[in-house]
Amino acid sequence: MDTRPKSTVPETAAASSAVPMLDVNRQNQQLRDQIGAAIDEVCQSGAFVHGPACQEFEAAMAAYCGTKHAVGCASGSDALLLALMALGVGPGDEVVLPSFTFFATAGAVWRLGAKPVFADILPDTFNLDPAEVERKISGSTKAIIPVHLFGQCCDMNRLGELAQANGIPLIEDAAQAIGAEFEGKRAGSLGKLGCFSFYPTKNLGGFGDGGIITTDDEEVADSLRVLRDHGQQPRYHHALVGINSRLDSLQAAVLSVKLSKLEEWTAGRQRHAAKYATEFADLKLAAQLVTPTVPVGYRSVWNQYTVRVRDGRRGEFQRYLAGRQIGSAVYYPIPLHMQKCFAELGAKRGSLPVSEQAAEEVLSLPIYAEMTVAEQDCVIRAVAEFFGAEAARDTKQLAA
Numbered sequence: 432m433d434t435r436p437k438s439t440v441p442e443t444a445a446a447s448s449a450v451p452m453l454d455v456n457r458q459n460q461q462l463r464d465q466i467g468a469a470i471d472e473v474c475q476s477g478a479f480v481h482g483p484a485c486q487e488f489e490a491a492m493a494a495y496c497g498t499k500h501a502v503g504c505a506s507g508s509d510a511l512l513l514a515l516m517a518l519g520v521g522p523g524d525e526v527v528l529p530s531f532t533f534f535a536t537a538g539a540v541w542r543l544g545a546k547p548v549f550a551d552i553l554p555d556t557f558n559l560d561p562a563e564v565e566r567k568i569s570g571s572t573k574a575i576i577p578v579h580l581f582g583q584c585c586d587m588n589r590l591g592e593l594a595q596a597n598g599i600p601l602i603e604d605a606a607q608a609i610g611a612e613f614e615g616k617r618a619g620s621l622g623k624l625g626c627f628s629f630y631p632t633k634n635l636g637g638f639g640d641g642g643i644i645t646t647d648d649e650e651v652a653d654s655l656r657v658l659r660d661h662g663q664q665p666r667y668h669h670a671l672v673g674i675n676s677r678l679d680s681l682q683a684a685v686l687s688v689k690l691s692k693l694e695e696w697t698a699g700r701q702r703h704a705a706k707y708a709t710e711f712a713d714l715k716l717a718a719q720l721v722t723p724t725v726p727v728g729y730r731s732v733w734n735q736y737t738v739r740v741r742d743g744r745r746g747e748f749q750r751y752l753a754g755r756q757i758g759s760a761v762y763y764p765i766p767l768h769m770q771k772c773f774a775e776l777g778a779k780r781g782s783l784p785v786s787e788q789a790a791e792e793v794l795s796l797p798i799y800a801e802m803t804v805a806e807q808d809c810v811i812r813a814v815a816e817f818f819g820a821e822a823a824r825d826t827k828q829l830a831a
């Protein structure tokens with residue numbers, strides 16, 4: 432039995448570190464009065480489920496993403512589940528998706544009795560490699576799930592062509608990519624359906640769980656609304672079996688207030704990403720540190736700033752940062768094809784080498800909008816010091 436004490440600090444609580452990985456209280460405090468008033472309004476109305484606050488937020492999200500419809504649900508995981516259900520995915524079907532992603536992407540496929548077929552990623556963006564997807568498509572493929580990882584879209588041209596040529600719908604997992612763009616179009620409007628999460632650590636985070644599904648297809652939107660409500664239509668008449676998955680009015684009200692600030696917060700993340708890029712380039716870091724790239728035509732919203740640490744030095748680097756009370760995180764340490772629960776799929780180590788190498792090398796550094804100049808300089812200085820004395824000499828001019 433594991434007798435080590437478990438951490439009692441919740442993942443999203445304000446941390447007391449010198450530079451926390453994330454501090455959700457900073458942005459929530461900015462809006463304290465507005466959020467309080469919005470919550471109060473819902474409490475006064477008594478409409479806690481599917482109330483006007485939900486419809487307002489759904490309309491605002493559809494407009495933000497540039498889609499005709501947005502259907503709220505209980506979480507990003509449920510958004511994926513409902514999207515697959517709306518397409519009729521079930522036993523005997525295959526769904527192509529990346530192995531290097533958060534568990535929910537594959538979990539939703541598995542729960543419906545369908546088979547997740549893992550495709551490898553591109554080394555520079557960590558996103559699905561279209562050539563790999565093409566190799567993994569079979570006669571049983573019912574959907575493809577491009578995950579826009581860390582806030583940047585997949586190559587939706589190539590994936591869109593593949594989808595069209597094979598008559599297979601794309602379900603975007605945009606949980607980390609609200610506001611991200613590919614050739615001027617927003618995440619959530621690039622496939623048949625788009626799935627979003629409002630988990631507190633996402634770029635638009637609620638006060639608990641929440642999710643939404645975007646689509647231009649009216650028929651799909653209608654079936655999503657039925658499926659999230661036990662499949663009943665009209666009330667107490669069930670032509671199909673759905674689930675109970677609601678976006679609470681309280682969450683919707685909070686999220687509407689926060690959505691009005693999202694572009695400003697995204698600009699903050701982009702500013703920090705640009706500063707990391709310039710400073711790290713100036714440091715002429717050893718080839719041991721690889722910084723993220725944003726290809727032309729992409730707008731990243733930087734849910735994470737994820738570097739690669741080569742030569743097996745990631746653990747050492749992460750401990751070095753921790754010693755300076757600088758937060759960092761490994762998203763994700765085990766690719767999904769290597770997870771125990773998917774062992775019966777028979778994937779071997781070495782079968783998705785790019786995903787496996789990423790899992791060994793990635794490290795995400797703090798990047799939220801409210802990070803101060805002093806905090807970011809603290810991260811940059813630590814990076815400079817760790818990766819070489821020569822670089823460290825150039826960093827004296829950074830703010831103390």
Ligand SMILES: *Cc1c(COP(=O)(O)O)cnc(C)c1O
Pocket residue numbers: 506507508509532533535536578604606607627628629630640641642
């Ligand atoms: C967060 C996340 C999800 C799941 O969202 P929840 O709201 O936590 O259920 C799905 N996919 C990706 C890529 C995510 O980052």
